[in-house]
Amino acid sequence: MYLPKQFEETSVPVLLSLIKAHPLATVITMSVSGLNANHIPMVFAENTRGQKVLRGHVARANPMLSDLAVSPQTLLVFQGAEHYITPSWYATKKETEKVVPTWNYAVVHVKGQMQVVDDAAWLHQQLEDLTAQQESRRDMPWSVNDAPAEFLNQIKQAIVGFEVQIESMVGKWKVSQNQPPKNRVTVVEGLEGEGTDKALQMRDLVKKSL
Template sequence: MYIPAHFEEPRISVMHELIRAHSLATLVTLSSTGLKANHIPLHLSDDASPFGILRGHVARANPIWIDYAKDVDVLAVFQGPDAYITPSWYATKQETGKVVPTWNYAVVHAYGTLQVIDDAAWVRAQLEALTAQNEADFAKPWAVSDAPLDFTEKLIEAVIGIEIVITRLSGKWKVSQNQPPQNQAGVINGLNEQGRTGASAMAELVEKFGVKKDLGPP
C-alpha cells in the first residue's frame, strides 16, 4: 500500500481501534490458482503478540483453509470510514480554482501467517469472543449459549478455525491532512451536512487527525 508520510498512521493502538470497529476483513491469500479474497469477520486479541492476533472461522466447504501457500504471508484488509470529497467544500476553490475531487478513507493492512485450527472447543471459544464483541452495544446481548447446545455443536462441525499472528501492520488515514485548515473546515461542514453515518464518521476523522500533530506513543 502506498502511504505518503502525511497519511501514515503508525500507532498500533489506533490501528487496533479501527480493526475492532470494522472487523469484517478482506482476507487475501495465495492459492494454487492465484490470489483469492474472502470476506471474514476476525476477532482481534492483543494480549499475546506485539501486533496482535486475529482469529476467525470459515466454512469447511471453503477451500481457503486447504489451498493456500503456507510459506507466504496472508493479508487482512480492514476498511474504516470513507467518503467522496468534492472540491466545492474547499475555501480555496473561490480563491484560486486549483482544486480537484478526492476520496478520504482510513484502512489497516495486517500481515501474518495463516494457521488452521481444527478443534471444536477452540472454534466455540472464538465464536463466543466474536459474538460478545459485536453484541456488547445491544440492550439484551445474545450469547452463543442462548442457542441449544446440540444445535450449535452441529453448526460448529461445519466450520474450521483460522488464526493469524500479525507480523506487520500498515495504517493509512487519508483524511485531508494535505489541505489547509480552511479547507479542512469546509470538508467537515460539508460531510456533516450530508447527514449520513459514513460521512459523519469521516468528518470526525478529519477533525481528529486532519492537522498532523505529534502522534505520541504507539
C-alpha cells in the same frame, strides 16, 4: 499500499480501534490459481505465547484452507470510514478554481502467517468472543449458548477456526491532511451538512487533523 508519510498512522491503539470497530476483513491468500479473497469477521487476541493474533472461522468447504499449502502468508484489509470529497467544499475553490475531487478513507493492512486451528474448545471460544464483540452494545445481547446445544454442535462441525499471527500492521488515514487548514475546515462543514452516519464518521477524522 502507497503510503505518503502525511497519511501514515502508526499508533497501535488507533489501528486496533479501527479493527475492532470494522472487524469484517478482506482476507487475501495465494491459491494455486492466483490471489484469493474472502470476507471474514475477525477478533483481535493474544495467544498463550503473548503474540498478537487475529482469529476467525470459515466453512470447512471454503477453498481458502487449501491455500495454506501454497503459502501461509496472508494479507487482511480492514476498511474504516470512507467518503467522497467534492471540490465544491474547498474554501480555495472560490480563489483559484484549482481543486479536484478526491476520496478520504482510513484503512489498516495486516500481514501475517495463517494457521488452521481445528480444536472444538478453541472454536467455541472464538465464536463466543466474536459474538460478544458484536452483541455487547445491545440492550439484550444474544449469546452463543442461547442456541440449542445439538444445533450448535451441528454448526461447529461444519466450520473450522484459523489464526493469523500478526507480523505487521500498516495504517493509512487519508483525511485531508494534504489540504490547507481552511480547506479542512470547510470539508468538515460539508460533511456535517451531508449528515449521514458515513459522512459524520469522516467529519470526525478530518477534525482530528486540524
